Amino acid sequence: MILRAAILLAGAALVAEPLVTGFERFHAATPTAEGGRLLYNELGCVNCHGGVTGLPAPRGPALATVTQRVRSEWLRRFVADPAAVHPGAVMPQVLARSDARTLDAVEHYLASLGPKAEPKGPAKIMHVNGGRGGELFNTMGCVACHAPGQDFVPPEGAPKAAEFTHRSVGLGDLKAKHSLDSLGAFILDPLKVRTDGRMPKVAMERQDAIDIAGYLLAFRGSDGRLDEPVVPVVADKTLALAGRQAVLAARCAACHDLPEDVAAKPVALGRIDGGCLDADHVRGPRYALAEPQRAALKLFLARKGEAAAPKLAAELTLHALNCVACHERDGQGGPDAARKPYFQGDHNLGDTGRYPPPLTGVGGKLRPEWLAKVMAGGNRVRPYLKTRMPQYGASTAELAKLLGVADARAVLKFAGGDDTAGRKLLGTQGGAGCITCHRWGDRPSLGIQGPDISNIASRLQEGWLKEYLINPAGYRPGTLMPSFWPGGKSFNPSILGGDTDKQIAAIYKFAESANGEPEGFPRNRHGEFEIVPKDRPVVQRAFLDGVGVRAILVGFPTGVHLAYDGDQGGPGLAWKGRFFDAYLTWFSRFPTFEKPLGERVVAWPKPVGRFLGYRLDADGNPTFLNEQGGVKVEETFEGVAGGLRRIVTWTPVPGFTPAIHHPPELAPTEGPAAAGRRVFTYLWK
Structure with a gap:
């Protein structure tokens, strides 16, 4: 088989000027x-x-x-x-x-x-799979710096020439330069000969490197022993x-x-x-x-004698090593439009499941010792990314320190911390349900497989953790992570009196203690896992047909349940009877859009607001926080006999009335209205 390893001319370095x-x-x-x-x-x-x-x-x-x-x-x-x-x-x-x-x-x-x-005799390479090598080259991060191959088309389609914002690092005539064996050895460990890290080392097996070499050399056939070796000069x-x-x-x-x-x-x-x-x-x-x-x-x-401040030195080091080919920092960098389709991973996590995390403020986010290990190629917490974090050798020896100084924040140390409360807050039994989306050590999450959070105490600085939990979207727009402390106000006032600082400190303390795992991991990992609300409402996040990937399901003991749109902010579905079977959400590696278990499902028109988060009252009833036209609107749902009560409140603003829609199948009865308050009751007869 002949593999066309033609490299895109668009975006490749084809002019004489040196490319930095x-x-x-x-x-x-x-x-x-x-x-x-x-x-x-x-x-x-x-x-x-x-x-x-x-x-x-x-x-x-x-x-x-x-x-x-x-x-x-x-x-x-x-x-x-x-x-x-x-x-x-x-x-x-x-x-x-x-x-x-x-x-x-x-x-x-x-x-x-x-x-x-x-x-040299024939290379000791028994098998070459250039097709596999092409897939690796085009998905594991090589095309962040080098031009992608024309013969590999990502799921979103091949890029257009105009989408390349800058030249790619050229590969030159590899056939004229290398044999299969020598190129494979270089790809496996570039730091052996390029010690300055400008061509970093990506962790892989030798067979991976040989297959990539076969792709780049357009090697014919699969028997590596047929390759023409490099003839050493005597x-x-x-x-x-x-x-x-x-x-x-x-x-x-x-x-x-x-x-x-x-x-x-x-x-x-x-x-x-x-x-x-x-x-x-x-x-x-x-x-x-x-x-x-x-x-x-x-x-x-003209200013050669001036020293570079840590912030400038950190920024230029990231530019020199081309870290910003994959990572965004302070609004700069990350893959351009042409290269984005080649960044792949877990589609269930949205963009955060495809693209490496931003480096904005990273020196104030990660603990110095953790960041240093990341720079050395360790501490990988996002195994779902196909793009692999490379190693730069000695070139990153000072980078963690520079970033720590450049991004320094006021030091926050959590005082005390109730690890028992932290265990509950992280779990699904009255807590925030963090383990629905996040791994805990070697325990897979109950749903989509987000980053491991058992290591947050050794990984994250306290101040950053607090700010992030209060406003995740402020740090990473488009994240699936909701806020359980929107505006700094706790979603659950029944734990530690709803004190935000104490609750976050409790989560941190429990992770630091390494004392067990959060509540809610089922003992039985097989069979159906139907959630049955009994004494108080149950909140479960899921991918729900008709609502989307940010659906927030609320099961009420009264028998009528709700699915809220955690993206646009508004009720999505409601139904009567059985609530939800969480088996696929919790255990499927590739969660699909699921459906309610009950009957008489009704749907609201698509909402038009912006979701800000939610909180729970002492009885477990949710209040969802939205924004419409710059005005904050709150919606509380309560279970009543045979139906749901919806309480909509907002701060009265001249000329503003929130958009309030209802399912076409249900005509609600409206309770007493007041300025900035409307109450609706939906009954299933």
Whole structure:
């Protein structure tokens, strides 16, 4: 089978100017000294001319084994003119006027640096599945930086050329450069040769890497032993000595780790123009800089002695490592429209189940020790994302500290905390039902599989946790997470007197105690799980047909039940009889839209407001909080014999009357009305 691994031309780096994605996305439109600082670091200027940029130092690839990893002809052509062979390359042209013999000499010098090359037989690769490799390449995060393949169409359809907002990091002619074995080894662990983390390591099995390599090389067939291996160069001593002189003269050791006898001494900058900044100059490295790049570098050089504040250093480090290819921070970054379809995961969680979390305020969200482990590739809490968080090696060693300073918030420490109350609040028996959507350690949630919350005490800072629980949508618009403390007011006044601070502290304390699990995990994991309201109303979130993925079901002991629209804010369905079977909601890996168990189901017209949250009174009756036309409206529902009572209240505003609709099948009786208050009773006869 022939796999077409053609890479989209739209969005690929096809021009000679060096590509620093963070600069092109966020700094090129209006050149600034900050953008120039990023370029001065990422183009390696700092390696020759010194200075402190506040960013992780860029280093060129390890060269000791390069002649055993890449093909000889490609290496000589690349050394002669990097941008011509690999459009967008940040390596400058340093051997522009070298003849073929000099290039051969450089290659032999590089060959002399590594272990003795042994002739290679067929690669020890028994099987290659390029089709599988294509799916991995296009879904595990590679296309956040590189262009997606034309032969892989995501569920939402292939992107249009106009949807690419910036160039992709080009791959060059991989067939001319690599064998299946050498490319697979590089994909498996780029940090072995690219220690600066600009090509990070994504955790995968060797077979994954081989399959991706097969896809990118358009490898024919499935027997990897048929691939043409890289032929190592056997160093010639005479040529190697001549090559050493060329490497020394070209100052290659400024960016590459080479023996001390070819070390490059720093070159002081006496002026902020000329030299490498000129479009065409005789001596030194030659960059094909675009005018915005040249302008930004000049602005930075005029202020080169200024240190970068932690906030700027953190921001530019995220740009340098291209973390903002996947993550949004302060309204910038995240995948562009062309790449969004390739981010996949658990569709039941909406956008939060597909896209990596925002980094806005992350240094004030995560505990420093947790954040440091995340940067090192650990502490994965979102296994449903197909995009994998990569490892950047030593380049992220200071990033957690920088973010901690940049995003520092006033320290909040919860005083005390009733872990017994916390256990109830997290559970489904009179609590917020957190385990309906969130895992608890190794216990799957009862419904959709949101992040594990058993580790919130070791993961999250107290101040951030409190603010988030009060207003989740303020931190992540579009989240399925509702507020159980809308406006800082508790949804359940019967626990700890409805004190918001005490309730949140109790949740934190219970998680910190590691003393058991929240109430509501069923012992029997098989069979039907019908919820039967007995002594007080029962609240259950679910995907409900006719209401949506944010349905809030309320079962009343009186026998008539409600499903409220937790998206637009308004009653959705009501029915009589049996309430709800939660088996699929709790245990299905892919929850489907379910239906009420009862009969005589009636539907309200689609609501037009904005849902803000809900609270429960001492008897468990819900009050839903909405907004219509900028005015806050509250709806309380109570069970009555044979029906439901609906109490709508709002603060009277001249010219405002809330939109109140009713099911066409039911004509409610209206109780006494007052300014800002209407009461309706719906009866099933």
